[in-house]
Amino acid sequence: MLVSTAREFLRRHCPPERVQEWALDERGVDEKLWQHIAELGWPGLLVDPALGGSGGSILDVVLLVEQMGYACLASPFVTSAVVVTSLLATAGSADQQKRLLSALASGELIATLALVEEAGSPDPDDVMLACRVPGRLTGRKLFVKDAHVANLLAIVVREREGLSLLLLPSNRFGIARRALAQISGEKIFEIVFDGVEVTADDRLGPAGHGGAPLASAFQAGALARTAEMVGGAQRILDLAVEHARTRVQGGRPIGGYQAIQHACADLVRDVDTSRGLLYLAAWKAAEGLPAATDIAIAKAHAAEACLAVARRGHQIFGAMSYCEEHPLHLVHKRIQAASLDFGDTQSQLEVVAQSIGLT
């Protein structure tokens, strides 16, 4: 139900021309579309019904985001409605949850996560940004997605007690942002904190206890980004097969040549395995079973396989897919960007390495 609604909605409201426009546009987010999405209740998918959400599971999120990936939709959904919403749901006080989760669920509030720094790593051990609470925060975060539309920043900092989470309104005095130009058209930013005032009320959870909620939100983010990759790869498969059926060269559709047939067969293999591992991991997470290894496997595999789909897709399409107006390259670059978020392949494979017992 959710999937068919999403598919139809996105087919209508997120056609390739619009995706193209948003990618080229500096702002790149359609507020009207976000409002429409909010009316459908999607941002409240993970929020408790008592707070205005629909109380869905991470498996529902994955099915929905897969469709967003298929449509190549640019939106703050994953950072706001999945990652920061998960953070609040596990670490937020009753008051924070009541105030913020309902606003996130209704889509009025958009939040994003500021985690990565100059080390270019999302590993909590690499978080160096120090903060005293109460006190002033000075330093920077990088690769912060959709910071230009977010009213709320979830910031991972290091206190004396350990890793902590802060929630700051993005317009607080001393916070500035600078756009980083990404080939995928996704909007990402450097955030600079210059003596920003922080009080105990700005904390999300107790001092030094940010690690656990961050880990679970991180898993939700990894699953959602994997779903985007799978949706994107399915889109490329559909486009490539359609092209192979209709493009005539040498007097026959190119899909009649074995070289193209076998390339298409490999696309199917890569999409099916990526989706299978994704659903298995999401199902385990939704059931509350240990899922860290499955998520790492799913993401590592999708990063490899879905990117291979994208590259093979270009080869099947030939020169046409080298054009900016052709939809393929943006789906490709979106997959590429997703493959790096919430743990790149190297870090996922290290999780797998430990799970199989390598010392």
Next chain:
Amino acid sequence: MDFALTADEEAFAAVVKRFLAEHPPERFAADGMDAGYGSGAHSRAFLRALAEQGWLSMTWPKTFGGQERPMFFKLVLMEELARAGAPFGPLPGCWQTADAIIEYGSERLRSQLLPQIARGEATFWQGFSEPGAGSDLLALKTEARRDGDDYVIRGHKIWSSHAGISRYGLVFARTSREARRSRGFSMFVVPNGTAGMDIRPIRSLTGDVYHYEVFLDDVRVPAELRLGPEGEGFVALLNGLDSDRFWGRFYKAPALERVLHQLVEYANTTMVRGTPLARDPLVRRRLAGAAVDVAALRTLFYRAACLLRDGAPITYETAVAKVLADETGQKVARLGMDLLGLWGPLRAGSPWAKLDGQIAHLYQTTLGHTIAGGTNEILRTTVAVRGLGLPSAR
């Protein structure tokens, strides 16, 4: 969406584990080569031990002596056996033949063969390929001519696994020259030792015998041993091939998991200049990558399993699963050879051989897997044409 085993299946897995603890696989003599697919060596004794548990016939209808267990019990059994490295080589072939006999078989086949299969006494070889009919199977020349109540079969079959040590052959032959290309074929159950049958071993590149060629010189077979209606053999074969690809490769993922565990153990315990091999970042990454590949393989087989269980149409799912199974097997074997270095190629039984020489065996046998049962080229074409609707190249 539900990936969990049912309580019954979990309980059955525990029963199989107990059986394996009480019947250690290494105690059963192998009488035929392990072809590396994951079903271990050919062992009649082990097959009989499985039969004693009632496991050969457990999914059959009660009228044929079965227990009407759900299909997933077979998957549970094969996973446990493959993980333990048990020699259950002939089992998948027995199951498939029994299913075909239950579906298409004559009274005689049902009453004579099913009990033999259930007891673990009947094993089968497949007589499909011929010297001039490999990927182009329908180019086959073997003919079965009707003569009264019998057929007389004449031809030459090749690449028949374990034909010399099996009890029956499943011989695919032309029964009509007039019929259109895909019609006019029939399948026969031919007992080994029938007059006119000459079975000769083919030594494989491993140095052992796995395949045989079979000369059929006017072999006389009662018409009751035809499996299915005359001329309908190809349709039955195609359906059979879908399940053949499935049942012939399902256990590859758990078997490769077993190999990976051995390689992990090897990397953990092998010291290179004072550091475990497992600490080498490239070794780590390749082993973890292989674990991901095997997990991916497993999902394809479980998805195909659900389709088979639900009777949903299969167009490409088993073909793509077999392609991936056999390419993943080659990848894991190559990784093993790379890790073992100079020790890799040492044969089982040689001084200094590591991991019992199993990696060298796997490396060799996996070379044949992407050819047997439909080459990966034929299967990729199947995926494209049957699965994606791309135009046939013909």
